[in-house]
Amino acid sequence: AAGEALDLIHGTSVAGDQKIYAGNYEKCSDSDMVVITAGLRRKPDESRLDLINRNVSLFKQILDSLKTAGLKKDAIVFVVSNPVDVLTRLAIDYLKWDPARTIGLGTQLDTARFRSLIALETGLPPSQIKALILGEHGDSMVPIWSSATVNGTHISGLPGYDQATADGIFEFTKKSGAEVIRLKGGAGWAVGVSIKEVVEAIALNSEKMLPVSSMQNGALGISGICLSLPTIVGRNGVHSVIAPAVSDIERELLLKSQSSLKEAWDKVA
Numbered sequence: 001a002a003g004e005a006l007d008l009i010h011g012t013s014v015a016g017d018q019k020i021y022a023g024n025y026e027k028c029s030d031s032d033m034v035v036i037t038a039g040l041r042r043k044p045d046e047s048r049l050d051l052i053n054r055n056v057s058l059f060k061q062i063l064d065s066l067k068t069a070g071l072k073k074d075a076i077v078f079v080v081s082n083p084v085d086v087l088t089r090l091a092i093d094y095l096k097w098d099p100a101r102t103i104g105l106g107t108q109l110d111t112a113r114f115r116s117l118i119a120l121e122t123g124l125p126p127s128q129i130k131a132l133i134l135g136e137h138g139d140s141m142v143p144i145w146s147s148a149t150v151n152g153t154h155i156s157g158l159p160g161y162d163q164a165t166a167d168g169i170f171e172f173t174k175k176s177g178a179e180v181i182r183l184k185g186g187a188g189w190a191v192g193v194s195i196k197e198v199v200e201a202i203a204l205n206s207e208k209m210l211p212v213s214s215m216q217n218g219a220l221g222i223s224g225i226c227l228s229l230p231t232i233v234g235r236n237g238v239h240s241v242i243a244p245a246v247s248d249i250e251r252e253l254l255l256k257s258q259s260s261l262k263e264a265w266d267k268v269a
Helices: 002-009 025-030 049-069 084-095 108-122 163-184 189-203 248-268
Strands: 033-036 076-079 102-104 129-134 142-150 208-210 213-217 223-228 231-234 237-241
Touching: 025 049, 033 049, 033 189, 049 084, 049 248, 076 084, 076 189, 084 102, 084 213, 084 223, 084 248, 102 237, 108 129, 108 142, 108 163, 108 189, 129 223, 142 163, 142 248, 189 208, 189 231, 213 237, 223 248
Parallel strands: 033 076, 076 102
Antiparallel strands: 102 213, 129 142, 208 231, 213 223, 231 237
16 A cells, blocks of 8 residues: 555656545544445456455455444445445445445446447547446446437437447447456456546536446335446435436346345345
C-alpha cells in the first residue's frame, strides 16, 4: 500500500491537488466513502458465483475490520469485490448498513464493455453508443437491446446489424472478463474508469443514472436481492431505482437473473 501511495503521489503535480497516503482500517473511521475492491482473483474458467466460497470469508474479515474502525453512519459503502451482487447484500446485512448507502459496481463495467464492443463491431465512436447490461454481474446478465441506440438512432437500423451480430457482441461481452484474465491475469483499466464514474457521481452529487447494484424493492417485480437496474446515484448513495421499459423477453431474463442470485444468496445466508 505504501508503494502504491508513493507512486500515486509522484503524479499529483500533473493530475491534481490531492492528499494520498497509505493507512490501516482506522483511517476509514471518518471516511465519506469506503470502496472495497479486495478479493481473490477469478480463474479463467470460473464464474463469479463460483467465487462465493472463496471470497465470502475474506470479505467478512474486511467487514469486521470496518466494524472495529467504526464507520460514520452516513458513509457510503461501495463494493467492487466479486461476486459483487452477493457481497453487496452481505455488506448490508453484516454491517446492518442502510441499503441506500450500500452500492455495488454491478453491471457498470459490463455496460462499458458492451458499448465499447458495439462500437468496435460497427466502427462508430464508443461515446455515441447508449446500451445497457442489467441484472447480475455474471452469467445471467441481460443485454437490453430494446433501448440500444447510437446517437438517438436505434441500433437495429444500422447497416449490417442482424441477430447473429447482436448475439456475437453479447457473448463476447459476457466472456470478456474471463478473456482479460486469460490474457493478462486480471482486469484493471476498464474497471478502474468504471469505478471512477460511480465515485465521481457520489462525490459531486451529480444524480447520474448508472447501472449499479443495489437492494431492489419491487422495480420490474424484483425485490429482496441486490442486482443492477438503472439507478440515480448521488451524495446520499442510491437516490432512486428506475424501472426501465424493457421487452417481455428482457423482463423474463431479469427475473431469471434475480432467481439465480437468490439461489447464490441462500448458500451464503
